[in-house]
Amino acid sequence: MGIFGALSTAVSGLRAQSFALENISGNIANSQTTGFKRIDTDFLDLIPDAPQKRQTAGSVLSQSRSTNTLQGDIRTVSTETNMAINGNGFFVVEPRIGQADGDAVFSGSNFYTRRGDFELDKGGYLVNGAGYYLKGLPIDPVTQNISGSVPQVLRLDNAILPASQTTRINYQLNLPQLPKTAQYQESKTPGSQLLDPADFMTVAPNVTATLTGAALGGGVDANTIVNYGETLTVTVDGAPVTMEFFDGSLGAYSGSNVGIDVQAGVSVTSALAAMQTALRTNGGAAVADATINLTGGNFAITLGTNMVDVMTTSTTASGLGIPTAATTTAPTLPWLDARVQSVAAKDADQFIAQSISGGAITVYAENGAPTNLQLRWAKVNSTQFGGSERWNLFYLSDADATGSAPMWTNVDPTADPTGDYVFGGNGSPSPAVEYTQLNGLTVNGVLVGDVRLQHGANGLTQFADPNGTAEVTALNQNGYGAGEFVSVAVNDNGRVVVSYNNGQQLEVAQVVTANFNAANQLKRMDGGVFAATSESGEPILNNDGGIIGASLEASNTDISEEFTKLIVTQQAYAAGTRIVSTADEMLQEALNMVR
Incomplete structure (x- = not known):
């Protein structure tokens, strides 16, 4: 069989290279097809049965080798419903077989694709460029949890989003x-930092602080109680006011303190009124409502409710009955308990x-x-x-x-x-x-x-x-007003999110992906979809993400690599034709031997 065997082997080689050329051609033709998975060619040698010393190189058989697990480049796009899978897995899709009463009718069978150029059609379905409809799991609008386990064709409702009360x-x-x-x-x-209930409701009277001295007669002359040159210092909230008693019949007061005229004929009542004016005038806002008068016949300095402390010192206090040591009076504000x-x-x-x-x-x-x-x-x-x-x-x-x-x-x-x-x-x-x-x-x-x-x-x-x-x-x-449908997008968790003009975004579905133990054994079909086979195994569904929104996966075809394979295939095919020509010439020579 030498010459005839060589001829047969050469023809199998030509057939194998032609098959490889067909795959190269298809790969190059689909270099811009979204989610396309190129097909490589494997060559299998066929060895005829013969003794070890008589074995030949044999013929060749070509077969396809899928690259379904090889990911193409992922690129960002402006369409928010487009998506790509980062890693293994396939989108679950279903073809439409017809229409009834204006609604699409589906076959009920699952197919699998990496083509993620999904867009919303007039019926509210997400369909890709090859006409396959996306499947996923619905999400409960209240709990935002997945409410199903069997993927179904996703259909979005563009109805008004009802208002939700703030709870x-x-x-x-x-x-x-x-x-x-x-x-x-x-x-x-x-205390001015506190709310004063008395400004907004009727409350118990404010309690004032009173420093009481000796019993005095209001009509007697003041100079019988105090001596000329004596002083009384009243310090309220850190602001001291020192009053000095002087004889006004000798002329105006020229000292550094506040003069209180107690000349003969000035009664205790008049002197106390002058002291009150001096305190209010020189003590600031903290003593704006302070009084110095006789209370029950006793000398008394009565303070407002906002006082932090009051101190009095005097060169002599025998007449007024005020302690010579510093005296502190804390304010009492019982009205703070009012609500x-x-x-x-x-x-x-x-x-x-x-x-x-x-x-x-x-x-x-x-x-x-x-x-x-x-x-x-x-x-x-x-x-x-x-x-x-x-x-x-x-x-x-x-x-x-x-x-x-x-x-x-x-x-x-x-x-x-x-x-x-x-x-x-x-x-x-x-x-x-x-x-x-x-x-x-x-x-x-x-x-x-x-x-x-x-x-x-x-x-x-x-x-x-x-x-x-x-x-x-x-x-x-957590409340919002009613909203109108604006747009739909897919986030990186694989959730379909509907946006409304009231600013709300509602997750309505979860995109699922299907994994296979032998993804390269899937059956390739038109439109970039695959069907499960006994060799690929059953799909393993998951909803753990791995999806990138507003993105698309490009074809995994490398043009430069395909052209390299094209050159090799062309040379191999040309060499095969040489074998056929040589075998033909040898057969011709054999025939000429009988002439």
Whole structure:
């Protein structure tokens, strides 16, 4: 069989190279096809059965070798519904076989592809450029969890997104230990950082501090009580006022203190009135309402409620009965225990001046009606005045209120029966306040409903802040108004996300991928899809991501490599033709031997 065998072998080689050329041609033709997987050619030698010493090289058989597991380059595109798989796996798709009553009819069979150029068609389906429809798992719109296990053709609804009532507001902030309100006066009025309930409701009278001296006669001459040249120093909130008694009949006072004329004929009552004027005039705002007079026949210096301390010193105090040593009087503010349930519109400006802003947020009623919820914090007590660190939270319930109608409403924290937010020395609420319930919340006439202010375990604190303002670290809510369909996209978790014009984004489906133990044994079909075979095994579905949105996988064909293979194939084919020519010539010579 020598010559005939060589001829047959050469022909098998020509056939094999032709098969390889066909694969090269197809690879080059699909070099720009999205998700295309090139086909390489393997050559298999066929050895005839013969003794070891008589074996020949044999013929050749060509066969295809898939490259389904070799990924092409991933490039970014502007279409947000396009997607690519980074790594192994295939999109699960299904072809449409017809239409009934205007809706697509599907075959019910799964195919697999790497072609991810999906776009939304008029029916709301995601279909790729080859006409195959994407399959995935639906997502529950409430829980945002996957609600199925069997992939189904994804169809998106472009209907109006219904409104959702606000039921939770995440609210976290730090309150300053010393709130610097508009009314706060750092040096002159201690306690001015606190809310004064007397400005908004009827409370018990303020308790004043009184320093009482000896019993005096108001009509007697003052110079019988004090001597010329004696002084009395009254220090309130660090501001001293020194009054010196002098004889006005000898001329005007020329000393460095404040002169009080006690010449003959000036009664005790007149001298005390002059002392009161001197104290109010020279002592500043802290003693603007202080009085010096006779109370029950006794000399008395009566102070206002905002005093931190009062000290009196005198060169001689025998007549007035005031101790010569320094005397400290702490203010008593019992009205701090009163609770302001609401603030009338007529008192709104005063309330703003005694509180600090806590932020504002838009909330939504059940029908989607929006309203602006404004929050303000007012400190109502402090350890400085013998109480505890207490705050009240108010919200603007009716911005259009007038006169005595309530404008701001106080909030009751759920954890504290007093209705206050109480903070311990460590800056945390005591008792803990993880949330505050606002039942039947109504703002500016809009009934929002029951809303929970969620602070969290450590979301509410009171630490020193040099600015004296509330530092809001979280303020968001879960409600929204109705929205119209705007667009659809696929995120990098493989979730199909629908965007609406109300700013909401709703995850509606999870794209699944299919993996195979022997992906190169899949059967190739038109349109860049594959079908499972007994050799490839059954698909293993997963939804763990690996998907890149707004991207496409290019063909894994390398043009330069294909041209290299083309040159080799061409040369091999030409060499095969030489074998055929040589065998033909040898046969011709054999035939000529019989002539």
